């Protein structure tokens with residue numbers, strides 16, 4: 454294949470893969486974080502047909518408050534224990550087992566043994582939900598990047614392991630980046646000015662306020678990461694109002710401020726309507742998991758347990774992208790070259 458054709462294939466494939474993952478982010482992940490009302494409020498829902506429009510006045514940069522705090526809400530969802538469910542539990546070499554995250558930093562043997570699918574199956578079949586709250590598993594507080602094995606002159610030696618605390622890093626990163634305190638963002642998002650600890654009671658439970666009081670002298674000192682995680686959930690979201698608002702704004706910016714967002718029409722590289730509808734109909738986390746693993750079936754929404762409302766579907770029943778829709782004739786390739 455000539456070089457120019459190869460690079461065209463690569464760029465088209467890349468655009469398609471980005472569209473598939475973006476469809477999963479906006480179509481499945483964000484609704485599970487923000488809930489229906491806020492998806493609607495921030496204009497994040499996917500369209501069933503037709504195009505969305507790029508807005509050149511929206512800056513798609515990542516907000517500092519989101520990078521150092523609001524989107525790090527996922528750190529409170531990290532599990533300590535992972536179950537590995539291999540396909541054939543009767544086969545001695547493929548027994549199911551579990552491991553602790555703290556023992557797996559830099560320890561790749563499960564992946565090398567080909568058990569990554571077992572980890573994934575363990576996550577979608579039986580892992581209980583871990584809510585967003587001010588509690589973070591000890592594996593990333595007292596054991597993050599725990600590595601008892603280091604090398605000296607090429608030899609493996611056991612040294613005093615150094616560990617890092619992820620929550621402390623998050624708090625420190627916010628301060629280091631000059632991000633304002635939690636109550637500044639709370640007011641920005643809700644319009645409620647917080648002048649005293651008692652003003653906080655409409656957003657944070659009394660018991661959590663007491664804990665905050667024990668470490669902060671002033672309500673204005675609460676770090677964004679800590680305050681955001683402490684809030685009561687709001688508007689059907691798994692987040693409180695401040696983190697839901699900051700993430701909602703961010704995903705709105707990433708969608709409408711990005712000329713290459715996959716649903717936008719009339720931009721360089723926009724999909725034609727058949728291609729776009731095909732992506733909408735076929736791309737899903739379930740489909741991606743089926744395509745990349747040897748699963749026989751997967752629940753419709755793998756983020757949630759299989760249930761009556763989230764039934765398992767056989768992988769072969771999930772339609773594949775119709776790559777024919779992307780076929781370019783040598784004629785269309787010549788047109789493309791001329792345009793360049």
Ligand code: HEM
Pocket residue numbers: 519520521524525526527528530531593619622623626
């Ligand atoms: C085992 C799971 C995870 C570990 C060990 C982990 C660890 C880390 C570390 C070490 C950093 C860099 C911190 C710094 O130096 O400031 C980081 C950044 C970050 N993490 Fe995680 N993380 C995990 C899961 C998640 C999840 C589930 C989310 C969100 C859903 C998330 C969101 C972020 C964000 C937004 C940043 C900042 C990225 C940036 O600004 O470049 N992380 N994480």
